[in-house]
C-alpha cells in the first residue's frame with residue numbers, strides 16, 4: 228500500500244478532479260427533535276455540501292447499489308411469443324466520497340454473496356464494479372460497535388482512504404486510478420512524524436468506543452440458546468416492521484414480482500428488497516409459514532447474521548454500525564439482544 | 577479532471593466477467609407447453625419442450641433438481657423436474673394450482689411459451705445407491721420430486737435391489753400418476769399405496785403412511801446395511817417417517833429428503849429459502865438427514 232499526505236486545502240482540488248463524474252457522499256439532512264445533526268448519502272453537486280466530518284448516516288449505501296425497487300428485466304409480448312431483455316441498470320461510474328470503514332466493510336461482505344463465483348448477482352456486480360471509493364476516518368458514536376465486529380478498520384475494497392491528521396490528510400492508496408488522481412494535487416510522501424500521528428489517531432479512536440458486543444463463541448451460543456426464552460421476550464417487543472433490514476448495510480434479501488403493462492405488450496420483472504421480519508417471508512404454497520411468530524423471525528435475522536454467515540465465510544454479516552438499533556421503533560439493539568442471549572441481562576458495554 | 581471509465585469487469589480479476597457474461601446468469605430458455613394432462617382436480621402434468629434444438633439437447637439435469645418456471649408478467653416459481661433425466665430438454669412438471677402463476681398455467685393452452693431457468697439445486701445420488709435396496713416414501717404432492725429418481729432407477733433396474741414405493745394420499749381421487757402404477761409394477765417395484773380416507777372404488781389399505789412403513793420395515797432384510805431411503809411430503813410427515821427409519825438403524829446419511837421453502841431466485845441470493853441459515857436452493861432441496869438434523873427449524 229502507498230501512503231501520501233496532503234494539506235486540507237487540497238481536498239477541494241481532489242474533489243474538482245473527480246467532479247466530472249457523479250459524486251455521492253454524506254450530506255446534511257437537518258436535525259432530529261433533540262437537535263442532533265442528521266446525515267445521509269446523496270448526490271453531491273457542490274464541494275460545500277460534502278460533510279466529511281459526519282457522525283453517521285441514517286441509511287446505508289444500499290439505495291445506490293441495491294435499490295429498494297429495481298427492474299430486473301423487461302419482456303416484449305407478442306401473440307404466443309415473447310422476448311426477454313436484461314438491463315443491469317449500471318450506466319455510469321460513481322465516485323463515493325467519504326465512506327466510513329464500516330460501510331466499506333459492508334460492501335466487502337455483500338461481495339461474498341452477490342459477486343462471488345456461484346451465481347453472481349449481475350445487477351449488483353455491475354454497479355459494484357463502477358464504484359470509485361474514497362473512505363474517510365470516523366469518530367465512534369455511542370451506538371457504534373464496529374470494533375467488536377472487526378469492522379472498524381478496512382484493508383481492501385476502496386481506492387483511497389483518508390485519515391484526518393489535524394491540518395492534513397493521510398491517504399492510503401489502493402488503486403492506480405486513485406494514484407493518478409493524487410498526481411493532480413500537491414501531496415508528498417509522509418515523514419516519520421506523520422506515521423507517528425497516523426498511529427496515534429488510530430489509538431485515540433480505539434479509546435472512544437463505548438459500546439461492545441462479546442462475540443466469543445457466539446456461533447455456538449446461538450445454537451445452544453436456540454430455544455431460549457429471551458427470544459420470545461424480544462419477539463413480543465418487535466413490531467415485525469422490517470425497518471432494521473431497510474437501514475442495514477448488509478441486509479440484502481428480496482422478493483420478485485412480475486407485472487404486465489396496461490398496453491398488454493410489455494411486462495417487467497421487479498425485485499423489492501424485503502425483510503425476514505415481515506410476516507410472510509417464509510410462507511409457502513398451501514399457507515404453511517415456517518416462521519409464524521415474530522420471535523421466530525427476529526431470531527432468524529440474528530441467526531443468519533451471526534451464525535450462518537460466519538459458518539460460510541468466517542465473519543459475521545453485521546458490521547456494527549448500529550443503524551438498526553437507532554431506527555427500531557421498539558428500541559431493539561444488537562448489543563442488547565446478543566448480551567441477553569448470552570445471559571447478561573441489562574448489559575451496556 | 578479524471579473521467580472514470582465505465583468498468584465492465586468484475587472486481588475479482590480471476591473471475592474475469594464482462595457485462596454480457598454477467599447477464600448470461602439471467603438467461604431464460606424459451607420452452608413451449610406441448611401437452612397438458614389433468615391428473616387430479618388440482619394437479620396437472622405439463623410437458624414442456626425447450627424450443628431451440630441445441631439448447632434442448634444440452635439441457636441436462638439430475639433427479640431431484642428443480643427449474644424456475646416463468647410466465648412473463650405473471651410470475652416465476654420453482655418446480656421439481658419430474659421426468660426422466662435422459663429426456664434432456666423435454667421435461668415434465670407436475671403442478672398444483674395454488675396461486676397466481678399456477679392458476680394462470682391451468683388456463684394456458686398447448687403452445688404457450690414459458691421461460692425456464694436452471695436446473696438448480698442438489699439431487700438424489702442414485703448412482704451411489706446402486707447395489708442397494710431403495711425405499712421411496714412420499715406423501716401427497718411429495719411423489720412429484722420422486723418421479724425423476726424413479727425413472728432414473730428404472731433405466732438401470734438390474735443394478736438395484738428391492739425397490740419399495742410407499743405412497744400416501746388423502747383420498748383415492750388425489751392419487752397422482754395412477755396410469756403409471758402398472759408399468760412400475762412390471763419393473764418389479766413394490767408399490768404400496770395407502771389413503772387417509774377410502775371411497776366406494778377403493779379396496780386398498782386405509783390409514784396413515786407410517787402404518788405401511790412399519791410393515792415394510794419389518795419385512796425388509798438387514799435394512800440398516802442394505803437400504804437407502806428417499807422421503808418427500810408435507811412438513812409434518814418428515815419427522816415421523818425419518819424417526820422410524822432411524823429407529824430401524826438406517827444411517828442418517830442414507831436417508832434423503834427433499835424440502836420445500838419459498839424461493840424467489842433459486843440462486844442463493846434472495847434468502848427466502850433459508851432454513852436456519854442454509855440456502856435450500858443451493859445446499860438443497862435434497863438433503864441427507866444428517867444435514868437436516870444439523871439445521872435449526874428444518875422439519
Ligand SMILES: Cc1cc2nc3c(=O)[nH]c(=O)nc-3n(C[C@H](O)[C@H](O)[C@H](O)COP(=O)(O)OP(=O)(O)OC[C@H]3O[C@@H](n4cnc5c(N)ncnc54)[C@H](O)[C@@H]3O)c2cc1C
Pocket residue numbers: 507510511512513514515642651652653654655656657669670671672673674675676677678679717720721835836837838839840861
Ligand atoms: C424446490 C421446490 C420444488 C417444488 N416443486 C413443485 C412441484 O413439482 N409441483 C408443485 O405444484 N409445486 C412445487 N413447488 C411449490 C411451488 O413453487 C409453489 O406452489 C409456487 O411457487 C406457487 O406459485 P404461485 O405463483 O402460483 O403462488 P402465489 O400466488 O405466489 O402464492 C400462493 C402461495 O404460495 C406461496 N408461494 C409463493 N411463491 C412461492 C415460492 N416461490 N415457493 C414456495 N411457495 C411460494 C405463497 O406464500 C402463497 O401461500 C416447489 C417448491 C420448491 C421450493
Ligand code: SF4
Pocket residue numbers: 471474475476477478532544545546547548549550551552561
Ligand atoms: S445488523 Fe444493525 S448494526 Fe449490524 S450491520 Fe446491520 S444495521 Fe448495522
Ligand code: SF4
Pocket residue numbers: 464465466467468469470471472504551554555556557558559
Ligand atoms: S427489530 Fe425493530 S426495526 Fe426490526 S422489525 Fe422488529 S421492531 Fe422493526
Ligand code: FES
Pocket residue numbers: 838839840841842843844845846847848849850855856857858
Ligand atoms: S431461492 Fe433465493 S436464496 Fe434460495
